[in-house]
Amino acid sequence: xxxxxNGLLVLxxxxxxxxxxxxxxxxxxxxxxxxxxSLQEIPLNDLVLWLDALRMTDLGKVGGKxxxxxxxxxxxxxxxxSVPGGFATTAQAFRDFLTHHDLERRIAPVLAPLALxxxxxxxxxxxxIRQWVMEATLQPDLEQDIRKAWQTLAAQTPGELSVAVxxxxxxxxxxxxxxxxxxxxxxxxxxxxxxxxxxx
Numbered sequence: 220x221x222x223x224x225n226g227l228l229v230l231x232x233x234x235x236x237x238x239x240x241x242x243x244x245x246x247x248x249x250x251x252x253x254x255x256x257s258l259q260e261i262p263l264n265d266l267v268l269w270l271d272a273l274r275m276t277d278l279g280k281v282g283g284k285x286x287x288x289x290x291x292x293x294x295x296x297x298x299x300x301s302v303p304g305g306f307a308t309t310a311q312a313f314r315d316f317l318t319h320h321d322l323e324r325r326i327a328p329v330l331a332p333l334a335l336x337x338x339x340x341x342x343x344x345x346x347x348i349r350q351w352v353m354e355a356t357l358q359p360d361l362e363q364d365i366r367k368a369w370q371t372l373a374a375q376t377p378g379e380l381s382v383a384v385x386x387x388x389x390x391x392x393x394x395x396x397x398x399x400x401x402x403x404x405x406x407x408x409x410x411x412x413x414x415x416x417x418x419x
Contacts, residue, residue, distance in 0.1 A: 282387030319358040
C-alpha cells in the first residue's frame with residue numbers, strides 16, 4: 220500500500236498530466252467541473268476526507284499536500300481561482316491498514332536492532348518492510364470508502380474522470396526531515412480499479 224504512514228491524495232488531472240487546473244479536450248483551461256459546495260454536503264469519514272473540508276490544522280491527519288490544497292480551495296475558489304477537487308485518505312486509514320495486516324508486530328523487530336548509520340542493513344530492512352506493505356491488500360472498509368468517493372467525483376465530472384494519485388506525508392518538509400523525491404506520483408489515472416491499484 221503506497222501510503223507510507225501518511226495521507227494519500229486523489230486529484231483531478233488535465234490531459235497533459237498537470238493537476239493544478241482543469242482543461243477540456245481541446246486543452247483550453249476551464250473552471251473546475253466540481254462544485255466544492257456540493258462535495259461538502261456529502262459526508263465521508265475518518266478514513267477518507269474531501270479536500271475542500273481540510274485546512275492546515277489537519278496536517279497531522281492528512282499530510283501537508285492535502286492540508287495545503289484544502290486551504291487553497293477554502294481561500295482561492297471564492298476568488299475564481301481553479302483549484303483541483305478530490306479526496307484524501309487519512310493517516311488513520313494507514314494505521315488501520317497496519318493493524319488489519321498485523322504489520323506493526325512484524326516491522327518493529329526488524330527496525331529495533333538497527334543503528335541509524337548502518338546503511339546496508341537499513342536498506343535491506345526497508346526493502347523487506349516495503350515488500351510486506353506492497354503485498355498487503357487494502358482493508359475492506361477503506362476500499363469501500365475510496366469507491367464511494369470516486370463514484371461521487373465521477374458523477375459530478377463531465378466526460379472521462381482522470382486523476383493524480385499522490386502521497387501527502389504528515390512529517391514532510393519539516394525542519395528536521397525532508398522526504399522529497401521518495402514518494403511516488405501517478406498521473407492520468409482513469410477508472411476506480413486503476414486508482415485502487417495505485418493506492419495499494
